[in-house]
Amino acid sequence: MIDINDLSKSYGNKEALQHLTLQIKPGEIFGFLGHNGAGKSTTIKNLVSIIQPTSGSITVDGLELSEHRQEIKQKIAYVPDTPDIFLQLTAAEYWDLLAAAYDLSESEVKARRQKLVELFNMGLHVDETIASFSHGMRQKTVLIGALLSEPDIWILDEPMQGLDPQAAYDLKQLMKAHAKKGKTVIFSTHNLDTAQQLCDELAILKTGKLIYNGSVKNLLAQYENESLEEIYLQMAGRQGDGHLVDDIEGDINE
Numbered sequence: 001m002i003d004i005n006d007l008s009k010s011y012g013n014k015e016a017l018q019h020l021t022l023q024i025k026p027g028e029i030f031g032f033l034g035h036n037g038a039g040k041s042t043t044i045k046n047l048v049s050i051i052q053p054t055s056g057s058i059t060v061d062g063l064e065l066s067e068h069r070q071e072i073k074q075k076i077a078y079v080p081d082t083p084d085i086f087l088q089l090t091a092a093e094y095w096d097l098l099a100a101a102y103d104l105s106e107s108e109v110k111a112r113r114q115k116l117v118e119l120f121n122m123g124l125h126v127d128e129t130i131a132s133f134s135h136g137m138r139q140k141t142v143l144i145g146a147l148l149s150e151p152d153i154w155i156l157d158e159p160m161q162g163l164d165p166q167a168a169y170d171l172k173q174l175m176k177a178h179a180k181k182g183k184t185v186i187f188s189t190h191n192l193d194t195a196q197q198l199c200d201e202l203a204i205l206k207t208g209k210l211i212y213n214g215s216v217k218n219l220l221a222q223y224e225n226e227s228l229e230e231i232y233l234q235m236a237g238r239q240g241d242g243h244l245v246d247d248i249e250g251d252i253n254e
C-alpha cells in the first residue's frame, strides 16, 4: 500500500503540486490523468525519490520513503517520461548496467530478459546503440530494463508514448497481469481510452491540485452515457472556449 500524505512540491515560486493526499492499493491499476503541466510527473518523481517534496510524506507498506529510500527503491520499476537515456550504450549494455545496479545475477535475468526482448520485438537490436533507435524502440529498451528485476511496484510515466499498437497492447496485458497477481501498477497517460480500459482507480490533477480520486466505475456511473474523455474534459478542460477552434479554422458547419 502506498500512502501519499499532504504532498506538496514547489520549484522556486512555482507550486507544481499542492496538498496531494491519496492511497494506492496493491492489486489495482492506478492512473494519473491531467493536462500538460498538471503535476503528474512531479508526483511520480516524488514516488520514485528522484525529487524530494517541499512538504508532506509518502509511505510504502508502512515505511517512510524519506527514511527507507534504498529499500523501497529495490521494489520499484520506474519508466521515466523520456526514454532518451544512456544513448551511447547498446541496449544489451544498458540492461547489463541495470542488472548490476540491482545486484542481479546473469542467471536471474537471462530468461526474463530474453522473453521481454522477444515480446517487444527487439531481438535484432540488442547490440545496437540506443542513440540509433527510434523513439518507440528507446521506450521499449527502457521498459525492458525496468521490468528485468521483477519488482512489485511498477511506476510508468506515459509508458505507451511512441509504442506501436502491438507493443502498447502487450504492455497493457503485462500491466493487467501484474495487478492481477496482487502487485501495484501506477501510470500516467494522456490517452483516455487507455485509462478507461485499464484503470481501476484514477487521480485527476489540475494545475497541481487533485480534482478527482476514485474508481473509474464510480466516475462513469456519475455521468450516465458519457465516455471518460467527455467526463474528463468537463472536469479538467477549458471552460467557455466553444469558439476557439472556429476562430482559428472557421466554422465548418457554416
Ligand SMILES: Nc1ncnc2c1ncn2[C@@H]1O[C@H](COP(=O)(O)OP(=O)(O)OP(=O)(O)O)[C@@H](O)[C@H]1O
Residues within 6 Å of the ligand: 011, 014, 015, 016, 034, 035, 036, 037, 038, 039, 040, 041, 042, 043, 081
Ligand atoms: N525542474 C523543474 N523546474 C521548474 N518547474 C518545473 C520543473 N519540473 C516541472 N516544473 C513545473 O511543474 C509543473 C508540473 O509539471 P509536471 O512535469 O509534473 O507536469 P505533467 O502533468 O507531468 O505534464 P506533462 O503532461 O506535460 O508531462 C509545470 O508547471 C512545470 O512547468
